[in-house]
Amino acid sequence: MSGPWVEKYRPQKLEDVVGQKQIVARLEKYVGEGSMPNLMFTGPAGVGKTTTALALVKSILGEYWRQNFLELNASDARGIDTVRDRIKSFCRLKPVGAPFRIIFLDEVDNMTKDAQHALRREMEMYTKTASFILSCNYSSKIIDPIQSRCAIFRFAPLKAEEIKGRLEYICEKEGFEATDEGLDSIVYFAEGDMRKAVNVLQAATSEGEAVTEDSVYEVVSKAKPQDIGNMITKALMGDFMGARNILRETMVLQGTSGEDMVTQIYQDVSKRAIDGKMDPGIYMNLIEAIAECDFRIREGANPRIQLEALLAQFL
Ligand SMILES: Nc1ncnc2c1ncn2[C@@H]1O[C@H](COP(=O)(O)OP(=O)(O)OP(=O)(O)O)[C@@H](O)[C@H]1O
């Protein structure tokens, strides 16, 4: 095996980024103009924020991008002062072989408000020589004066087809067979996060096997959606012992955590209600029971006991 696939298959060019089409189109304009304002990338994990930033930097700065690019993590363990010192000493130098310099600052939402205000002053001070790309999961945690100084790009979770297409591409390159169900279960598990999807794919093929539903569920600790569905159906039909057996098997054999079980039960029940297969009144009662069970498990109660008690309320 040759290192993590998430790095091996990180797109190097803007045009190779999967999905995020409108964002890529807007960024390509900056590349065409050879200049860019300060940017803010927001969105959930593993959807291409860092990847897109690197691809943009390479094409806008050209051959000498390395010399003119600084990547920092705002939640650097050495503290925010170190981060600011590095920004300052980087910005004091003139760009070499490129029109300007770029600072990529990750996890800005972890900065305190005070640190954000200081960052804002630095962004002002060096506008002539440097542009910033700030990345965060939640733009609501960023102070207004920074937001108003940036062009904001909202990255969306990747669509099921987009992830599946990418997984098929990687399987072909790596020479692995994959069944449709196998890939679909990775997509289900990844919830729009490409990093997660690629990592599961690599783990599922680590024994050199084909990607099947079974090889995927061997490496992810989530329960199979059908098992959850069967368990709930049994409980709703009054077969408590049948439901309880499925619960035990999934938690023991699959190693699914109590938190994950509750979430998956919630997803299944909600889907039934949305599809009109469950009476809204029953649904509302069940949601309350699920919420209670979720809370208790998070507070440290025994998950098996709590989940059995939850199933008993489905009868
Ligand atoms: N849009 C995408 N197209 C292709 N691959 C992607 C995409 N998004 C993520 N990936 C894959 O996932 C890996 C991680 O992506 P990236 O570092 O860009 O995530 P991120 O959005 O910055 O996440 P975080 O919020 O955790 O920093 C990449 O190396 C790549 O393999």
Ligand SMILES: [Mg+2]
């Ligand atoms: Mg990132």
